[in-house]
Amino acid sequence: MKMPDPDVDVIARREDILAAMQSLVPGEGVIADATGMAVYESDGLTAYRQLPLIVVLPETVEQVSAVMAYCNAHGVKIVPRGAGTSLSGGALPAADAITLGLGKFNRVLEVDFENRCARVQPGVTNLGITHAVEADGFYYAPDPSSQIACTIGGNVAENSGGVHSLKYGLTTNNILGIEMVLPGGEVLRLGGKHMESEGYDLLGLMTGSEGLLGVITEVTVRILPKPTTARAVMLGFESSEAGGQCVADIIGAGIIPGGMEMMDRPAIKAAEAFVQVGYPLDVEALLLVELDGPSVEVDYLIERVREIAEALGYVSMRVSESEEERLQFWAGRKAAFPAIGRLSPDYYCMDGTIPRHKLPEVLARMSKLSDKYELGVANVFHAGDGNLHPLIMYDANKPGELERAENFGSDILRLCVEVGGVLTGEHGVGVEKRDLMEEVFTENDLKQQQRVKCAFDPNQLLNPGKVFPTLHRCAELGRMHIQRGQLPFPDIPRF
Amino acid sequence: MVEILKPQTSEQVVDAIAWASGEEIPIEILGSGTKRGFGRPMGDANRTVAHAVDLSGFSGITLYEPEELVLSAWAGTPLAEIEAAVAEKGQMLAFEPPRWARLYGEEGGTLGGMIACNLAGPRRVKAGASRDHILGIEAVTGRGELVKSGGRVVKNVTGYDLSKLLTGSFGTLAALTQITIKVLPSPETIETVVLSGLDDEQAIQAMSVALNSSHEVSAATHVPGNLSDVLPGGGGAITAVRAEGFVPSVGARSAALQKLLAPFGATSTLDMEASKAFWSTIRDVEPFVGTDDSLWRLSVMPSEAARIIAEIGAPAFMDWGGGLIWCQADTADAASLRRALAAHGGGHASLVRAGEDARRDIPVFEPQPAPLAALSTRVKDSFDPRHILNPGRMYEGV
Numbered sequence: 001m002k003m004p005d006p007d008v009d010v011i012a013r014r015e016d017i018l019a020a021m022q023s024l025v026p027g028e029g030v031i032a033d034a035t036g037m038a039v040y041e042s043d044g045l046t047a048y049r050q051l052p053l054i055v056v057l058p059e060t061v062e063q064v065s066a067v068m069a070y071c072n073a074h075g076v077k078i079v080p081r082g083a084g085t086s087l088s089g090g091a092l093p094a095a096d097a098i099t100l101g102l103g104k105f106n107r108v109l110e111v112d113f114e115n116r117c118a119r120v121q122p123g124v125t126n127l128g129i130t131h132a133v134e135a136d137g138f139y140y141a142p143d144p145s146s147q148i149a150c151t152i153g154g155n156v157a158e159n160s161g162g163v164h165s166l167k168y169g170l171t172t173n174n175i176l177g178i179e180m181v182l183p184g185g186e187v188l189r190l191g192g193k194h195m196e197s198e199g200y201d202l203l204g205l206m207t208g209s210e211g212l213l214g215v216i217t218e219v220t221v222r223i224l225p226k227p228t229t230a231r232a233v234m235l236g237f238e239s240s241e242a243g244g245q246c247v248a249d250i251i252g253a254g255i256i257p258g259g260m261e262m263m264d265r266p267a268i269k270a271a272e273a274f275v276q277v278g279y280p281l282d283v284e285a286l287l288l289v290e291l292d293g294p295s296v297e298v299d300y301l302i303e304r305v306r307e308i309a310e311a312l313g314y315v316s317m318r319v320s321e322s323e324e325e326r327l328q329f330w331a332g333r334k335a336a337f338p339a340i341g342r343l344s345p346d347y348y349c350m351d352g353t354i355p356r357h358k359l360p361e362v363l364a365r366m367s368k369l370s371d372k373y374e375l376g377v378a379n380v381f382h383a384g385d386g387n388l389h390p391l392i393m394y395d396a397n398k399p400g401e402l403e404r405a406e407n408f409g410s411d412i413l414r415l416c417v418e419v420g421g422v423l424t425g426e427h428g429v430g431v432e433k434r435d436l437m438e439e440v441f442t443e444n445d446l447k448q449q450q451r452v453k454c455a456f457d458p459n460q461l462l463n464p465g466k467v468f469p470t471l472h473r474c475a476e477l478g479r480m481h482i483q484r485g486q487l488p489f490p491d492i493p494r495f
Numbered sequence: 496m497v498e499i500l501k502p503q504t505s506e507q508v509v510d511a512i513a514w515a516s517g518e519e520i521p522i523e524i525l526g527s528g529t530k531r532g533f534g535r536p537m538g539d540a541n542r543t544v545a546h547a548v549d550l551s552g553f554s555g556i557t558l559y560e561p562e563e564l565v566l567s568a569w570a571g572t573p574l575a576e577i578e579a580a581v582a583e584k585g586q587m588l589a590f591e592p593p594r595w596a597r598l599y600g601e602e603g604g605t606l607g608g609m610i611a612c613n614l615a616g617p618r619r620v621k622a623g624a625s626r627d628h629i630l631g632i633e634a635v636t637g638r639g640e641l642v643k644s645g646g647r648v649v650k651n652v653t654g655y656d657l658s659k660l661l662t663g664s665f666g667t668l669a670a671l672t673q674i675t676i677k678v679l680p681s682p683e684t685i686e687t688v689v690l691s692g693l694d695d696e697q698a699i700q701a702m703s704v705a706l707n708s709s710h711e712v713s714a715a716t717h718v719p720g721n722l723s724d725v726l727p728g729g730g731g732a733i734t735a736v737r738a739e740g741f742v743p744s745v746g747a748r749s750a751a752l753q754k755l756l757a758p759f760g761a762t763s764t765l766d767m768e769a770s771k772a773f774w775s776t777i778r779d780v781e782p783f784v785g786t787d788d789s790l791w792r793l794s795v796m797p798s799e800a801a802r803i804i805a806e807i808g809a810p811a812f813m814d815w816g817g818g819l820i821w822c823q824a825d826t827a828d829a830a831s832l833r834r835a836l837a838a839h840g841g842g843h844a845s846l847v848r849a850g851e852d853a854r855r856d857i858p859v860f861e862p863q864p865a866p867l868a869a870l871s872t873r874v875k876d877s878f879d880p881r882h883i884l885n886p887g888r889m890y891e892g893v
């Protein structure tokens with residue numbers, strides 16, 4: 001992975017920049033020593049590390065604005081950062097860039113039950129929002145597995161999802177407004193407590209923009225009343241085809257479960273060895289289906305799911321009879337990453353999305369790739385929405401293994417694209433998938449995305465080296481190639 | 496005289512727009528043209544719009560996989576054709592697209608037009624708007640380049656979400672050519688719980704109680720007595736909330752809602768057929784169909800809706816639990832109407848129907864603060880640097 005060459009001129013000005021930052025963000029908000037900065041050198045994609053130029057931790061939107069305006073005027077790059085759990089290297093620092101951490105923006109500003117929303121600062125954790133509203137019977141629906149740690153600002157930047165996204169949507173469907181700071185320092189509000197943001201849907205555009213367009217300083221999220229009941233069904237199948245068919249049949253029957261997750265044999269084995277929750281070990285596919293709503297509905301749907309699974313000849317089936325048991329069913333799935341971490345010194349988590357019915361084909365071909373690269377792979381899968389998380393097991397201390405793992409991963413993602421899917425469902429492009437963007441997009445597509453970037457960040461200072469494989473200057477992107485002439489299309493019907 | 500080009504392939508759309516862009520000729524982008532009355536009149540004294548690209552011939556469903564919950568179609572495909580195709584498989588467009596054509600005395604509408612206007616019906620409170628169901632888009636920018644964004648899968652963060660940006664951009668950034676949307680299973684049954692005779696303030700409270708409950712209310716509306724004639728069973732003020740889903744569940748939730756709402760007065764219910772008729776009337780804004788009177792659509796903080804309506808003092812009804820107000824206020828009152836909104840938690844007001852002069856003189860869409868307006872213009876420039884696509888339809892000079 002090649003990052004842009006650091007700007008030596010900026011690095012030479014480090015002392016001046018540091019002094020400016022210290023005057024803009026007084027107190028302990030500026031970290032400049034290598035030891036202090038070390039915790040920021042990487043994010044959830046730990047294979048890449050880089051010390052930032054300086055770490056700045058502002059506390060107010062005025063400080064964010066002042067820092068951004070200074071950086072814009074002095075050509076200094078900025079990498080925004082929440083909790084640093086990104087799995088795509090989205091928050092990876094650059095040697096010539098300030099890492100702007102939003103950790104001190106950690107307050108829930110307002111909970112408004114009448115309008116079913118909450119206004120929070122970007123550094124509040126995902127779970128922190130639910131904690132703030134759950135006593136009143138509400139919750140914040142998107143629930144990434146990293147929800148104890150990851151921030152809502154990071155969630156907006158990555159458009160994160162979770163188990164519940166199948167029924168309740170991703171981050172983008174669950175936020176009403178943001179306050180943000182543009183690279184020039186201007187503060188904007190998009191949306192609010194009303195349901196629709198006005199004009200162009202810049203709120204939709206900002207969601208999933210990976211910190212490349214602006215720094216989010218406040219988020220208004222929708223909160224939902226908690227369903228009265230939730231129960232989980234655990235189904236074992238002797239083939240991934242049968243498991244995949246069960247997913248298709250459940251959806252075909254008009255049922256959108258609260259969550260529907262699948263694991264393959266290596267993932268089941270690893271999870272069971274780690275947390276001992278009673279997963280069946282003699283199956284190729286384990287399906288967890290969560291049904292939520294009023295208890296009559298849940299009971300009714302469990303019966304329907306049972307009928308569907310029976311028709312497909314399930315190997316095992318258990319229905320949770322208590323809240324404790326439901327959580328136990330999920331414990332294995334939720335611990336899948338660390339469970340793999342116990343089996344292998346390192347693992348690399350992929351995030352492709354495919355049309356659901358391609359699952360058996362993709363798993364079969366992935367297993368061939370696993371033989372080719374001589375690396376194990378375990379699969380957990382947001383089965384309801386076709387989002388795969390293959391976990392490639394490798395040992396970074398063995399020469400060449402990291403590279404092999406990365407090549408294996410790239411082949412998996414190419415496979416996802418080939419069958420009609422995409423490179424990333426929820427983890428973002430970051431640095432990790434940057435160089436694969438051309439597998440999905442044409443040059444025109446990518447240039448248009450970069451023109452949008454230029455509309456926000458004309459000096460291209462925000463989160464450099466991420467998302468786009470080839471950088472173009474904004475002036476060059478703006479140029480028009482004009483062909484003049486007579487109506488060149490005699491074949492288009494006219495009236 | 497407007498010259499209309501009717502391209503039938505993406506290449507032809509590219510050709511037409513590349514030509515217009517090269518010659519700096521402003522063009523109107525059309526679906527079936529039923530919502531032409533929405534937006535500012537295009538062009539001005541210096542720049543008349545004498546060419547149109549009409550996409551209504553660019554029609555047909557290109558992919559529909561019910562078990563994958565996905566459908567793609569060319570932008571000019573009639574909405575009715577799409578709804579019929581998905582209904583045949585027991586599915587629906589969950590955002591309940593309204594027939595706004597009727598507000599302008601027209602019928603019909605295309606998929607592209609619906610997406611370009613980001614329409615949403617009563618289920619907005621639960622399922623979101625068009626923008627929440629769009630998975631992918633192909634479009635031709637004002638530079639005459641075919642670009643795509645998104646894909647055919649539900650979960651996708653590969654690159655910027657230009658699909659959302661183009662949804663609701665009223666053809667000012669690009670001409671949509673192909674659209675991929677999410678479809679969802681239709682509910683097995685529907686039941687509506689109705690309260691009568693509430694005033695606006697009581698109605699807001701009742702809807703809020705229902706929406707804050709765990710009974711998965713999928714719509715909440717209030718129509719005052721002066722507008723309820725067109726509703727089945729109308730005459731007095733009607734407040735209604737909807738439960739949808741599987742039969743046993745709807746029965747239980749409807750019963751629970753009736754109990755919950757009992758403190759607001761006697762409740763009655765509408766069965767599935769009656770519910771369908773009722774909610775399509777709300778969806779299509781029937782209380783304001785059949786006149787030319789100016790019509791506003793206000794997106795507001797639900798808890799403030801009653802106070803806003805009181806302050807405006809014009810005939811109005813609420814959808815989305817108060818989050819949406821339809822209101823027949825005079826265009827002369829535009830400024831005070833927008834002030835009322837700003838004073839009550841913010842939001843925005845769009846002038847959905849009015850004469851051409853009014854739509855030229857009064858901002859049709861909520862005016863934006865300067866930094867946001869400047870950013871919107873830069874976004875416009877990034878797609879359409881010569882401002883040839885639907886010039887001025889959303890904002891003057893954009």
Ligand SMILES: Cc1cc2nc3c(=O)[nH]c(=O)nc-3n(C[C@H](O)[C@H](O)[C@H](O)COP(=O)(O)OP(=O)(O)OC[C@H]3O[C@@H](n4cnc5c(N)ncnc54)[C@H](O)[C@@H]3O)c2cc1C
Pocket residue numbers: 043044079080081082083084085086087089090091102122143144145146149150151152153154155156157158159160161162163210211212214215216217337426427463
């Ligand atoms: C064990 C584990 C499990 C995970 N499970 C899931 C999962 O189930 N679903 C899922 O979607 N993701 C998952 N993730 C990925 C990750 O947690 C999410 O992407 C999360 O949203 C990142 O939040 P963060 O606060 O850590 O952001 P960071 O990692 O700090 O930053 C992520 C990106 O957002 C930008 N950013 C952060 N804050 C702001 C801001 N305020 N303004 C502008 N840009 C900003 C950064 O520049 C960067 O590009 C998982 C990660 C781990 C380590």
